[in-house]
Amino acid sequence: MKEKLKEALAIALEGAHVGAGDIPLEHPTELENGDYSSGVALQRAKRAAMAPRTLAEFVVSQLGTIEGVSKIEVAGAGFINFYLTPAALAEAVETARKEDMWGSGTLNAGKKIMVEYTDPNPFKEFHIGHLMSNAIGESIARLMQFSGADVKRANYQGDVGPHVAKAIWGVEKLGVDPHDSAQLGKAYAAGAQAYESDAATKAEIDALNAKVYDRSDPKINKIYDAGRKASLTHFEELYKILGTKFDYSFFESETAPRGLTIVKKHPKVFEESDGAVVFKGEKVGLHTRVFVTSKGLPTYETKDLGLAQMKSETWPFDQSITVTANEQSDYFKVVLAAMKEVLPDVASKVRHISHGMMRFAEGKMSSRTGNVITGESLLTDLTEAAKVRAAESRADNADILAQQIAVAAIKYQILKQASGKDIIFDRERALSLEGDSGPYLQYAHARAHQLVEKAGSEGVALRFPKGDALGIPESANELVRLLHRFPESVEYAAAHSEPHLLTNYLLEFAAAFNSWYAQVHVLDGTPEAAHKVALVDAVRRTLKNGLWILGIPAPEKM
RNA sequence: GCCCUCGUAGUUCAACGGAUAGAACUGCGCUCUUCUAAGGCGUUAAUGUAGGUUCGAUUCCUACCGAGGGCACCA
Numbered sequence: 001m002k003e004k005l006k007e008a009l010a011i012a013l014e015g016a017h018v019g020a021g022d023i024p025l026e027h028p029t030e031l032e033n034g035d036y037s038s039g040v041a042l043q044r045a046k047r048a049a050m051a052p053r054t055l056a057e058f059v060v061s062q063l064g065t066i067e068g069v070s071k072i073e074v075a076g077a078g079f080i081n082f083y084l085t086p087a088a089l090a091e092a093v094e095t096a097r098k099e100d101m102w103g104s105g106t107l108n109a110g111k112k113i114m115v116e117y118t119d120p121n122p123f124k125e126f127h128i129g130h131l132m133s134n135a136i137g138e139s140i141a142r143l144m145q146f147s148g149a150d151v152k153r154a155n156y157q158g159d160v161g162p163h164v165a166k167a168i169w170g171v172e173k174l175g176v177d178p179h180d181s182a183q184l185g186k187a188y189a190a191g192a193q194a195y196e197s198d199a200a201t202k203a204e205i206d207a208l209n210a211k212v213y214d215r216s217d218p219k220i221n222k223i224y225d226a227g228r229k230a231s232l233t234h235f236e237e238l239y240k241i242l243g244t245k246f247d248y249s250f251f252e253s254e255t256a257p258r259g260l261t262i263v264k265k266h267p268k269v270f271e272e273s274d275g276a277v278v279f280k281g282e283k284v285g286l287h288t289r290v291f292v293t294s295k296g297l298p299t300y301e302t303k304d305l306g307l308a309q310m311k312s313e314t315w316p317f318d319q320s321i322t323v324t325a326n327e328q329s330d331y332f333k334v335v336l337a338a339m340k341e342v343l344p345d346v347a348s349k350v351r352h353i354s355h356g357m358m359r360f361a362e363g364k365m366s367s368r369t370g371n372v373i374t375g376e377s378l379l380t381d382l383t384e385a386a387k388v389r390a391a392e393s394r395a396d397n398a399d400i401l402a403q404q405i406a407v408a409a410i411k412y413q414i415l416k417q418a419s420g421k422d423i424i425f426d427r428e429r430a431l432s433l434e435g436d437s438g439p440y441l442q443y444a445h446a447r448a449h450q451l452v453e454k455a456g457s458e459g460v461a462l463r464f465p466k467g468d469a470l471g472i473p474e475s476a477n478e479l480v481r482l483l484h485r486f487p488e489s490v491e492y493a494a495a496h497s498e499p500h501l502l503t504n505y506l507l508e509f510a511a512a513f514n515s516w517y518a519q520v521h522v523l524d525g526t527p528e529a530a531h532k533v534a535l536v537d538a539v540r541r542t543l544k545n546g547l548w549i550l551g552i553p554a555p556e557k558m
Numbered sequence: 559g560c561c562c563u564c565g566u567a568g569u570u571c572a573a574c575g576g577a578u579a580g581a582a583c584u585g586c587g588c589u590c591u592u593c594u595a596a597g598g599c600g601u602u603a604a605u606g607u608a609g610g611u612u613c614g615a616u617u618c619c620u621a622c623c624g625a626g627g628g629c630a631c632c633a
Contacts, residue, residue: 026574039576045613052613076577077614121633162632252633276631287561290631300633330562330628356563357627389596405596416582417571420563422626424570429583433596436571436582443596451593492574504572507581518589518598536593558596 001068002488005036005082012062016055018044027485031478034073034081035089035485041078052078084484086472092484093472096538097462101146103490103545109148114311115141117323118244121158122231123167125185126238128358129325131375132423135414136355137323138244138551139499146549147494152247152315156307157235159228160253161300165209166191168223169201178227181234185374206295213256213297238376241403243551248314250307256298259306262342263291263298269341281334289334304335305342312346319349321497326354326420353497355414356422378430382406385431386439394450394557404553408438411552415499416507436507438552441543444510446558447517448540453556455523455533462534473528475520476535479512486542490549499550506546513539 006023013019028037041056048055056078063072068088073081096102117137120130138153145151158164170187171178173194178184194201211217212224239245263270263277270277275294279301281287291302298306311320324332332352339347386402386409395401413430414423433439455462472480489505522532547554 024574024576028577029573029580030577033577037577042576042613079577119633158633274630278630281629285561287629289629293631295631297631299631303633325627326563327627328633331633333562354563359626393596394594413570421571422564426570426583429570432583434583435596437596439596440582443594447594447597454593496574500572501574504581507572511581514597515599517593518595521592523593558594 001084001088002036004066005038005069008063008066009038009040009059009080012059013040013044015062016044016048016050016058018048018055027488028079028081031481033075033079034071035084035481036082038080038082039078041074041080045078056080084481089480089484090472092486093480093535093538096483096486096541097534101545102541103487103549104146105148105487105491105494107147107491107494108144111144111149111319112152112315112317113144113149114152114154114248114315114317114320115144115323116154116156116250116311116321117141118239119156119158119324120235121161121163122228122235123159123164123184124188124231125374126235126376128373128375128378128425131242131378131410132355132358132414133323133325134239134242134244135411135551136353136419136499137321138242139411139415139549140321140323140353140497142549142551143490143494143497143499143502146490146545152317153244154248154250154311155246156250156252156255157232158252158300160212160251160256162195162205162209163188163192164212164224165205166195167227168212168220169194169205169208171223171227178223179230181230184227184231210295210297238379241379242407243553248311250310252300252303255303255306255310257306258309259302259304260292260298262305262309263302266342269338279334279338281337284337286330286334286337289331291338301331301335301338305339308339308346308350309343312349317349319351320346321351321353323353323355326356328352329354353419355419358414358423358425373425378410379406382409382431386433389433395555396557401555401558404555405433405439405442408442408547408552409433410438411550412438412441412503415550416503417500419498419500441506441510441547441552442555443558444513445540445543445547445554446556448513448536448543449556451522452533452537452540455529455536458523460523460533461530462537463530472535473520473532476516476532479509479516479539480535482509482512483538483542486546490546493549502546502549506543506550509539509546510543513543 002025006025009023010019023040025036025038028034042052045052045055056074060072060074068085069082070085071083075081115137118130118134120126141151141153167184167188170191174187174190176183176187195205211220215221270279270291276290277292278288278290289301290299292298383403383406386405390398390402393401489502493502523529544554
């Protein structure tokens with residue numbers, strides 16, 4: 001429909017000799033302004049040497065009748081508003097009910113996209129930044145799937161590097177069990193603190209770091225192997241709760257040697273400076289970064305080159321997206337500049353999407369102080385809080401429901417705002433399960449689901465007569481028109497890689513449903529009940545698919 | 559010092575250069591002898607400052623003020 005209207009507008013504009021160029025066409029914010037609206041007359045009035053309204057009226061006179069459009073109006077300063085026919089809207093309801101992938105499109109059809117996100121480090125806590133990367137990355141992966149792409153999920157984990165040495169130092173010092181993932185976080189915190197506090201310990205840990213890389217000390221290898229496994233196993237448990245299943249796992253222990261090989265092959269790109277090997281970003285307006293330390297160890301920069309190469313060899317992609325905190329934005333630009341010189345084919349396909357930091361009133365959270373709210377503890381706390389309500393619900397298993405609600409509450413808070421911006425963490429707000437929240441969407445879905453179930457058990461057939469204006473109850477007009485926008489909302493969010501654009505839509509849609517639900521009795525025994533239930537069925541499928549794209553579970557009972 | 563983000567109701571967030579700047583939370587009032595009140599209905603309240611570009615600016619540009627992040631061997 002969207003393309004059809006654009007085409008019709010372009011042809012009509014030819015009459016005024018201003019047909020060239022992209023035609024703006026949007027869903028007006030206010031439903032009273034129609035189902036589609038174009039500001040093209042305002043945009044081109046000057047070129048056509050006409051007043052905007054005059055041009056708009058001329059265009060409308062040229063349009064004639066368009067199938068599926070009941071009314072075309074000129075409004076405001078010169079907007080051209082299109083109103084769809086009940087039949088066209090009813091078709092959306094039917095599609096929603098029949099197609100499992102309702103809402104999907106072809107924007108990225110055939111494209112192979114790898115999305116890398118979460119990226120926690122073994123031996124360290126799973127902190128809130130990982131939770132954010134996971135929520136955003138998972139949702140972007142699903143948005144891409146809904147826009148037709150072939151998607152692979154990748155996780156990149158730092159199983160070597162200074163943080164590992166710090167943790168192992170802590171394990172030995174504190175005498176904790178490296179098989180216990182919870183103890184490793186504490187060991188790391190102790191090591192990180194000691195590293196900063198005195199030079200002797202720093203040298204000790206640096207030496208340990210070298211041993212981790214070359215695996216020359218059997219005793220350290222033993223701690224390392226146990227700790228790595230314990231961490232990874234534990235992360236898997238969290239992914240299961242969060243609803244992520246990775247296709248590929250990459251490790252720094254693998255990317256480090258690859259990266260080193262690449263760097264050594266390009267002595268003209270990377271130069272020596274103070275004993276280290278660096279890339280001078282200044283030549284492209286950036287800053288210098290160290291790729292190999294004076295001790296000969298690869299930094300994260302070098303590992304990232306190795307990673308990019310490894311990814312493209314593992315699964316040749318058209319696009320590779322990496323989701324990390326925006327504190328790495330400038331870092332990424334330098335790595336990308338270096339990559340352009342040494343791996344140009346790969347560099348042209350990689351993209352960095354950054355998310356903001358989750359902050360408390362006191363400032364940035366740090367995983368180095370050891371005294372933080374981790375991603376895991378946040379999940380646990382919210383699950384506990386949700387159990388009170390879950391116990392009073394209709395759910396078959398209150399504990400599972402509580403966990404689903406906790407995941408919804410956290411993810412929604414992350415996904416409701418533009419991803420580059422910091423999120424001010426408000427515990428009270430996160431714990432609240434009302435209003436503009438994940439549970440609100442879940443609740444709307446559960447109510448719709450139960451209503452359809454009830455209709456089924458009462459033998460009410462679901463009918464939504466195609467092309468019959470009576471199929472849409474007058475009271476549901478707004479709801480149906482919003483439902484019709486779902487596929488385009490998904491496409492819009494996918495085009496911008498911005499889950500919050502879909503979140504905004506779903507909130508508005510759920511609110512429209514809740515409002516309608518409060519004022520209408522669906523199963524009222526009249527023939528129209530069949531139409532109303534069919535609409536509820538379409539609503540629940542829209543909410544279900546929408547929640548799925550956000551990576552939020554949609555329980556059927558609450 | 560240089561670079562990158564960002565300043566919108568009391569608070570946390572929306573608004574693809576367009577129509578009356580939307581929600582939610584908080585406050586106050588109403589609403590379950592009708593399918594789930596985690597719901598619904600009503601009510602108050604905002605674009606940091608100064609310029610500029612534009613028919614039109616929260617959105618683009620410049621300066622200032624304020625917040626956050628980054629800038630050589632951490633990730």
